[in-house]
């Protein structure tokens with residue numbers, strides 16, 4: 001009987017999803033003659049609604065560079081998959097997914113997604129579904145892999161925003177706050193901020209002191225540099241905001257960038273402008289680095305399927321493509337370590353991180 005392999009993309013989209021699907025498909029068609037590949041629509045939603053269809057090799061033609069996902073995606077939070085009061089610990093939704101996957105007879109499902117998605121993938125694996133995870137997210141916050149696909153492309157987009165803002169900021173002698181995505185971590189802000197020559201980079205990993213940021217801008221002004229570029233991660237908070245209990249803090253009015261812009265406006269002489277590139281960072285073509293990573297990830301996932309190595313996530317370790325048990329990945333966040341080399345190097349350049 002032919003192998004039946006499902007594929008789904010879940011959570012926020014990013015560049016490179018199609019490149020990974022293509023990488024898996026091309027490798028499987030090559031390695032397993034007669035393999036049947038099924039595209040499951042809109043992430044886990046498709047498994048709930050039995051919404052899938054068999055794909056053909058031609059469906060993967062020309063999608064290496066295409067942004068978005070040919071399968072569609074949706075968010076299905078992990079907490080909707082569990083029910084602590086049920087003896088199995090599973091919600092009705094999770095039970096439906098497991099029953100549908102078993103009844104159709106998927107031999108394996110390749111699951112492209114970020115943190116929440118891989119946590120659910122682990123749950124499915126623990127309940128008898130053969131899964132292989134692939135680490136997707138512009139945020140680069142998945143534990144167990146040095147790199148996630150989508151990150152390099154998002155850094156390129158964010159850097160090009162900083163580059164453009166730089167010229168207008170300098171021309172007018174203005175201070176710009178540029179708020180970048182990244183959820184609860186600062187990888188995009190750190191990489192794009194350094195690549196774009198930001199003066200200040202504010203990260204969720206390191207609450208910032210407003211006075212110290214003001215001092216940096218004033219010092220630049222006194223040196224004749226009226227303009228400044230401040231990159232702030234969407235998940236960053238000031239030391240004052242950190243004193244607010246977590247639940248209340250997460251519901252503060254305004255984004256991190258808007259709050260900082262308002263706070264700075266009262267303290268510095270220059271105009272302060274806010275730029276939020278938002279979803280632009282997730283859109284468009286994957287970079288060559290991402291295309292290569294996605295293609296290698298796809299090929300590795302196909303080998304794992306053929307070898308019957310399930311319950312693991314493909315990962316990048318150093319320069320190698322390896323894998324890591326989903327049970328180890330589930331529920332962990334990869335944050336920036338405050339003593340990491342890159343922060344030391346950035347500080348040597350004079351980049352300010354909002355601490356004193």
Ligand code: F6P
Pocket residue numbers: 012013075114137138139181182183234282
């Ligand atoms: O995880 C990717 C990401 O773009 C984060 O950077 C951002 O916080 C979040 O998704 C936005 O999610 P949504 O697409 O649900 O608005």
